[in-house]
Amino acid sequence: MEEFELIRRLSPSYYRQSSVVKGIGDDAFVFRSSEDIVFTTDTMVEDVHFSKSTMAPHAVGYRALAANVSDLAAMGSEPAFYSVSLVVPPDWTEEEIVELYDGMDELGRVFGMDLIGGDTVSGKQLVVAITAHGYLQKGKARYRSAARPGDLLFVTGTLGDSRGGLEELLHSSPPFSEYLVQRHRYPEPRAVFASRLQGLNRLCLNDVSDGIASEANEIASASGVTVHVDRELLPISESLRSVYPEKAVEWALSGGEDFELLGTVSEQEKEELLRTAEHMKMRVTFIGTITSSDAPRVLIHSGEKAETLLPTGYTHLQERRSQ
Ligand SMILES: Nc1ncnc2c1ncn2[C@@H]1O[C@H](COP(=O)(O)OP(=O)(O)O)[C@@H](O)[C@H]1O
Ligand SMILES: Cc1ncc(C[n+]2csc(CCOP(=O)(O)OP(=O)(O)O)c2C)c(N)n1
Ligand SMILES: [Mg+2]
Ligand SMILES: [Mg+2]
Ligand SMILES: [Mg+2]
Known part of the structure; x- marks a missing residue:
């Protein structure tokens, strides 16, 4: 060559x-x-x-x-x-x-x-x-700092499939689920959806490369808010639940490489966002809310219980931190 x-x-x-x-x-x-x-x-x-x-x-x-x-x-x-x-x-x-x-x-x-x-x-x-x-369009960039108290937290598609696909490829031959492998190899970035939302006055967006535990913390810090995530509402595919039932939630939170969008939208503009998603036959799930905060953080709720969701996920150069 x-x-x-x-x-x-x-x-x-x-x-x-x-x-x-x-x-x-x-x-x-x-x-x-x-x-x-x-x-x-x-x-x-x-x-x-x-x-x-x-x-x-x-x-x-x-x-x-x-x-x-x-x-x-x-x-x-x-x-x-x-x-x-x-x-x-x-x-x-x-x-x-x-x-x-x-x-x-x-x-x-x-x-x-x-x-x-x-x-x-x-x-x-x-x-x-x-x-x-x-x-x-001029002035329409969608920042991580745009979340406001009262907003709803949403995510596109399903979470954790890419991590499930990676597990299949590394440890199970032949794989149990071609779907998971496909989601790892050929993710669908949501650029058409995002650009069709240019009519919304305010929208906060972050893409899911490291996992929503990490991405939700970026939104909390940049916007100075508390992000609440409801564990029971996380969109997890049937395939991931059936092939890796014990790992599904962990990977939905911090598996990474889903390349879905995590965002926040106001109550007033929620319907327009949903209409756009429906029109594209794309799944959008509301998974939480935003409240005001002196100390930005992410809380994950499960029934009555709430705990801090730390920004776990893939981090490069981690082994060098202690040096
Ligand atoms: N080596 C680098 N030099 C300059 N800017 C960087 C470098 N690495 C990352 N950045 C910047 O830091 C920000 C966050 O990067 P990153 O966490 O990789 O974003 P994402 O997860 O969205 O790909 C971006 O503005 C990116 O351009
Ligand atoms: C062989 C192999 N090992 C491990 C992984 C998992 N992995 C590698 S990088 C990464 C996180 C995303 O990559 P990064 O470079 O941090 O993307 P960015 O946040 O900059 O978009 C993950 C989950 C993989 N995809 N393949
Ligand atoms: Mg990104
Ligand atoms: Mg990226
Ligand atoms: Mg990057």
């Missing part, structure tokens, strides 16, 4: 976004805009976010872009572009890299996104670092 030949193979032959001024092939990419622009970046590393036993190259590409699109969704924006920096180890073939790009394009196509550039270097482990860009 040779760098320039590979780039030629990976470059798109046309662009879906009409704002492209200069695509791949010069020193940098150029586009024209009069709207607010969102930038996000997320990286996937072999043996940290995936391994050759858990994901084929196609799924690696798809999910690396999905993680980025999920952050665009969490800002309420409409996905438009992505660039890809690639570190390629010796054991990855050119065909595998092309497959990885096919995986990205499968998701990119859904949102009309264009690949606009990147970088290719050789190294020891596969690293896919993506930067994605989206459009927003």
Whole structure:
């Protein structure tokens, strides 16, 4: 495999976004805009976010872009572009890299996104670092700091399936549930839903990459509120409940990589949010409430009992904290 030949193979032959001024092939990419622009970046590393036993190259590409699109969704924006920096180890073939790009394009196509550039270097482990860009109506970014007392807490889809799928892939062959494996490999970032909510006056959004225990704490801190979660209301799929009954709730709270949206909405705008979800046949579950607070935190309720929900979940560089 040779760098320039590979780039030629990976470059798109046309662009879906009409704002492209200069695509791949010069020193940098150029586009024209009069709207607010969102930038996000997320990286996937072999043996940290995936391994050759858990994901084929196609799924690696798809999910690396999905993680980025999920952050665009969490800002309420409409996905438009992505660039890809690639570190390629010796054991990855050119065909595998092309497959990885096919995986990205499968998701990119859904949102009309264009690949606009990147970088290719050789190294020891596969690293896919993506930067994605989206459009927003002026002033309509959906911040973690936007939750207010009286709001309702909601989440899209179901929680914990991705962690269940990972368990299947690492420890059970053949897997009990193809559904869980699929949810791990091919998550569905909720960017269409989020951008259709641009009409709402106020909306708080965060995407679920580390698990809602972590994401709800980010909302509590950024907004200066207490977030209440009702354990009995957590949306958990039939598959996860039946294959991993003892783990389902724990993984719904801190399994991570669901790439669903966790958010808060006012009582007044709740109906519009539900109508949008129904129209898309997408599940939205109200799982709690927001109250005012001097000490931001998350409480998890189970019947009469309430306890603090700590931001457990996947944290990188954790082993270095004590040094
Ligand atoms: N190495 C870094 N350099 C600069 N900014 C960073 C770095 N890592 C994370 N950030 C920023 O910190 C914020 C939180 O990042 P992260 O927790 O990864 O978000 P998410 O979970 O939504 O992907 C983002 O604004 C991100 O751009
Ligand atoms: C082989 C393998 N081991 C472990 C995991 C689990 N895992 C890896 S990273 C991660 C959390 C999300 O990744 P991060 O880079 O923190 O995403 P961000 O919050 O920045 O979007 C999880 C749950 C996995 N997906 N694959
Ligand atoms: Mg990140
Ligand atoms: Mg995020
Ligand atoms: Mg992210």
